[in-house]
Amino acid sequence: MYGQEVPAYTTLVDVSREVNEDVLRAQGADAERLGSISRVTAERHGAIRVGTPHELQQVARIFAAFGMHPVGFYDLREAVTSAVPVISTAFRPVDGGELARNPFRVFTSMLTVADPRFFDADLRSRLETFLAGRELFAPELIGLADRAATEQELPRQEAERFLQLAVQAFELSAEPVDKTWYETLERISAVAADIGGVRSTHINHLTPRVLDIDELYRCMTERGIEMIDTIQGPPAWKGPDVLLRQTSFRALAEPRAMRTPDGSVVSGALRVRFGEVEARGIALTRKGRALYDTLLGHIDDQASQNPAEARGDIARAVWERHMPGSEQELAAGGLAYFTYQLSPGRPRDGSRPPTSISALVQRGWVRAEPIVYEDFLPRSAAGIFQSNLSGEGTRDNDQPGAAYDAAWLCGAIGRDVLDPFALYELQQSRSIAHIAHELDLTGA
Ligand code: OOG
Ligand code: NI
Numbered sequence: 001m002y003g004q005e006v007p008a009y010t011t012l013v014d015v016s017r018e019v020n021e022d023v024l025r026a027q028g029a030d031a032e033r034l035g036s037i038s039r040v041t042a043e044r045h046g047a048i049r050v051g052t053p054h055e056l057q058q059v060a061r062i063f064a065a066f067g068m069h070p071v072g073f074y075d076l077r078e079a080v081t082s083a084v085p086v087i088s089t090a091f092r093p094v095d096g097g098e099l100a101r102n103p104f105r106v107f108t109s110m111l112t113v114a115d116p117r118f119f120d121a122d123l124r125s126r127l128e129t130f131l132a133g134r135e136l137f138a139p140e141l142i143g144l145a146d147r148a149a150t151e152q153e154l155p156r157q158e159a160e161r162f163l164q165l166a167v168q169a170f171e172l173s174a175e176p177v178d179k180t181w182y183e184t185l186e187r188i189s190a191v192a193a194d195i196g197g198v199r200s201t202h203i204n205h206l207t208p209r210v211l212d213i214d215e216l217y218r219c220m221t222e223r224g225i226e227m228i229d230t231i232q233g234p235p236a237w238k239g240p241d242v243l244l245r246q247t248s249f250r251a252l253a254e255p256r257a258m259r260t261p262d263g264s265v266v267s268g269a270l271r272v273r274f275g276e277v278e279a280r281g282i283a284l285t286r287k288g289r290a291l292y293d294t295l296l297g298h299i300d301d302q303a304s305q306n307p308a309e310a311r312g313d314i315a316r317a318v319w320e321r322h323m324p325g326s327e328q329e330l331a332a333g334g335l336a337y338f339t340y341q342l343s344p345g346r347p348r349d350g351s352r353p354p355t356s357i358s359a360l361v362q363r364g365w366v367r368a369e370p371i372v373y374e375d376f377l378p379r380s381a382a383g384i385f386q387s388n389l390s391g392e393g394t395r396d397n398d399q400p401g402a403a404y405d406a407a408w409l410c411g412a413i414g415r416d417v418l419d420p421f422a423l424y425e426l427q428q429s430r431s432i433a434h435i436a437h438e439l440d441l442t443g444a
Helices: 006-032 038-042 053-064 096-101 122-130 139-151 158-167 179-188 191-194 213-222 286-305 312-321 327-330 357-362 379-388 408-415 418-440
Strands: 042-048 070-073 087-093 105-111 203-206 243-261 266-280 336-340 367-370
Touching: 006 038, 006 203, 006 213, 006 243, 006 266, 038 096, 038 179, 042 053, 042 191, 042 213, 053 070, 053 087, 053 105, 053 139, 053 367, 070 379, 070 408, 070 418, 105 191, 122 179, 122 191, 139 158, 179 191, 179 243, 213 243, 213 266, 243 379, 327 357, 327 367, 336 357, 336 418, 357 367
Parallel strands: 042 105, 203 266
Antiparallel strands: 042 203, 070 087, 087 105, 243 266, 336 367
């Protein structure tokens, strides 16, 4: 559906596949260190945007039917360089086996209508009335979703119907857009207009995963597709890839019918949907993440002091000075997550294994496999949002912000929003418990 709506997306998927095949040819098994090629080829994330807690709660019910759970809380209003009036979470599988097969995730944002820095009392009440009067998800869709989640399955015909309705709910609607209302919201933020200016929702982008994002960037540019000017996230460097690197091509003008104040319908165009691509690295612990955030701060400082120098070069130099250059060092510093497996070549001479993880790895008893980062980065996300917006929007920083936080989000959607760090930690500690058991180290 999205490939038909946005043909450039198909190009992006084709180029991603080519790049991945090249990397696999060049690197062999190393290319699959952070996921099998079948997983990486199938891997996508999508982005959708809704307007109210009620709509978000319905989205959560739809994704629950697919075994996708809310993970992480992102407050994009607080992004330093590019604040956007939304808070977000991502719906994704959490089970290791499911992630290994197909980790499809959807970055889901909700407009922060109650935040007076963006919306004054009058606009807020008009927006709330508008949003209360629309229905994004048909009751039949929600009913089937609940049934699938409860029964853990649906009979074939109902399953087909459920999928059909779910896809339809995210199609771009042909219904004319109220031009005046859309423009009113656009003055605050183009994201506010995209979410609250129309009576339906749509997929904003779908993102394939590539194994070499620098190469992909070059290939897309060569094909004449204008990319945003940066790759968000960590720089390209010779050490291990951590977290997430993302880039996108600019939103494309799509024809949309507009209703003008005199009631006539004219053809217009809106630029909201874009193409994004990402490369994933190792999941960092809280300590590793703190280091990452600190280093981004260093890069910002140095970039503002040396405007003539390329940000990519500054970033690489910072990384080379402060970021551990190998997986072993990341593990030893407690900076990244790994799972541990018994090594097939472990000593079999009757000797007792050592009792610390690092000694077990060093002496060949156990192998460490990096855990891939399955989540998002608020600063990168805000950058992706912002680089595709026309105009800066407006914001009144003298007003207090509205308190939306992770606990608020749990309450709004009526289910736990999972902590990504806790999920990685659990994966790591389960694997350690398993090898401890196998090597009879329990109690050590
Ligand atoms: C979401 C932007 C954030 C990502 O990958 O970080 C995002 C949006 O534009 O709705 O998708
Ligand atoms: Ni995205």
